[in-house]
Structures are given as C-alpha cells and as structure tokens.
Amino acid sequence: MEKKEKLYEGKAKIIYSTNEPDKVIMYFKDSATAFDAVKKAEIEGKGIINNKIASFFFELLKGEGIPTHYIKRLSDREMLTYKVEIIPVEVVIRNLAAGSIVKRLGIPEKTLFDPPLIEFYLKNDELHDPIICEQHIYAMNLSTPEEIQKIKDIALKINDILKQFMKENGIILVDFKLEFGRKDKDIVLADEISPDTCRFWDAKTGEKLDKDRFRFDLGDLIEGYKKILDKIEGK
Structure with a gap:
C-alpha cells in the first residue's frame, strides 16, 4: 500500500x-x-x-x-x-446527561436517558457544528429519510454493543459522536470511535477518562486514555 x-x-x-x-x-x-x-x-x-x-x-x-x-x-x-462520501451530519447518542445538553437544557448531569437520545449536528466548523433536526437535514439535502433511518438503526445497535462491552469492563459509556458515509450506495460507519469522540466514566470512581480531562483540566489526558486502552484489552 x-x-x-x-x-x-x-x-x-x-x-x-x-x-x-x-x-x-x-x-x-x-x-x-x-x-x-x-x-x-x-x-x-x-x-x-x-x-x-x-x-x-x-x-x-x-x-x-x-x-x-x-x-x-x-x-x-x-x-x-x-474511501467514503462523508454525510456532513454528526450523530450523537446520549445514555446519560453530560456536556452540552446539561448547559443547553438545564438537565442535571448523570440524568439517565432510557431510551437513549439521538441528536444531529451539522458538521460545519465555521458555524460551530449547530444542533439540527431531521427536517433540517432533508431541507438542506444532506441526506434522505431512508438513509437517516438506517443511520439511527445502526447508531442504536452500536450503542447497545459498546455500552454492554464497556459495562463488562467497568466503564460507563455516557455519550458518543458518530459519523457516517456512503460506500457503493450503502451507509457505513466512518471517522473514529475513541476517547476523543466518547465520554467514558469509571463505573466505580466516576473518574472521567475522555477528552473532558483536557477540556476542563481534570487530569493527564494520556493517563485517562491509557486506562481505557488497558480496560478494553483486558489488562
């Protein structure tokens, strides 16, 4: 290659x-x-x-x-x-209230969302990735109802898989961001899934092991990310 x-x-x-x-x-x-x-x-x-x-x-x-x-x-x-054609919509799945939704709606942190919330954000740095609804997506011709339904189904399945896997390894999957793309007319998961794009909390201590460590000076970022890597690798 x-x-x-x-x-x-x-x-x-x-x-x-x-x-x-x-x-x-x-x-x-x-x-x-x-x-x-x-x-x-x-x-x-x-x-x-x-x-x-x-x-x-x-x-x-x-x-x-x-x-x-x-x-x-x-x-x-x-x-x-x-190589995929990225759909310029960020998909956020929330299992617990944290981050922007707490500030935006006044929901107390750690509030459980059951079923999980799905939010959409326009992938646009100049506009600061504003939150949008499905009707905005269709009005702007970013995607179709069929694609968005498929994206929601895949995103919720990913949430089920990762939430259970992380729970078994002592980690709470609080929320995470996904991006999707088109490949041969199919919808596929793109970008990455990492502590840059997820909120991970230690199930016992509540310690934040993701990019919030950097955002809010909560501790050494590498230390938190290494804890996640060690947990998922079974170390």
Whole structure:
C-alpha cells in the first residue's frame, strides 16, 4: 500500500490517498483541541493510543455485523479505510446527561436517558457544528429519510454493543459522536470511535477518562486514555 498526497487535514487526523483509488490512509495526530480549537495542545502519544482504541472498536463492531469504513491498522499512527462520501451530519447518542445538553437544557448531569437520545449536528466548523433536526437535514439535502433511518438503526445497535462491552469492563459509556458515509450506495460507519469522540466514566470512581480531562483540566489526558486502552484489552 503506497501513501500518496494529503486529501484533508482535520483537528486530529490527516487523510491521504493511496495507489488504490477506493482506499485511504487515516493518520492520527497528537493534537488535542477543545471549544472549537480555542484550546489546543500537542500531547505526545495521543494519536498512537487513539489509533489502537479506534481499531479495537472497529474490529469489535465488524464482528457484530456493523458496516464500517475500517480495513485494518497499518502502523502505530495509521489506519487503512475505504474511501467514503462523508454525510456532513454528526450523530450523537446520549445514555446519560453530560456536556452540552446539561448547559443547553438545564438537565442535571448523570440524568439517565432510557431510551437513549439521538441528536444531529451539522458538521460545519465555521458555524460551530449547530444542533439540527431531521427536517433540517432533508431541507438542506444532506441526506434522505431512508438513509437517516438506517443511520439511527445502526447508531442504536452500536450503542447497545459498546455500552454492554464497556459495562463488562467497568466503564460507563455516557455519550458518543458518530459519523457516517456512503460506500457503493450503502451507509457505513466512518471517522473514529475513541476517547476523543466518547465520554467514558469509571463505573466505580466516576473518574472521567475522555477528552473532558483536557477540556476542563481534570487530569493527564494520556493517563485517562491509557486506562481505557488497558480496560478494553483486558489488562
């Protein structure tokens, strides 16, 4: 597999083309950002840990029949994926109240959502990823009702799988963000699943083991991410 030109660089990853037009290489950076990149830092080793965690979760989900863009982990920082057409809608699944929904709606933190909440956000940095509803998605021609139904079904199945798996490993899956793409007219899970995109709390202590450590100066970010990696790998 030959890495070619840079196609896109985001806050935490770089996408490169390859000698196979239907495949890309995703490179995980050490950059940490919060509050629309107002707060940012380079944290040595973050990209390596996130690549390991994301690869683990993709393998887990693939084994459960979830369609994803993931092919394999290539190296410490690189993952090989299928090239997909990203749907510019971020899908957030909430099992407990935390983060923006607490501030936005005044819901007390740790409030249980049963069934889980599904929220949609426009993937647009300039507009600060505003929350949107399904009707906005259709009015802006971002997706179709059929695709969104499929996305919701897949997202809830992912939640069931990850929530149970993390519970068995002593971790609460509070909420998480997903992105989806189109591949050969099918809907597949894209982007990554990692402590950058999920809220993970230690089930015994309540310790936050995700990017909130960086957002709110709650402790060493790498220490929290390593705890997640060790838990899922059974160490």
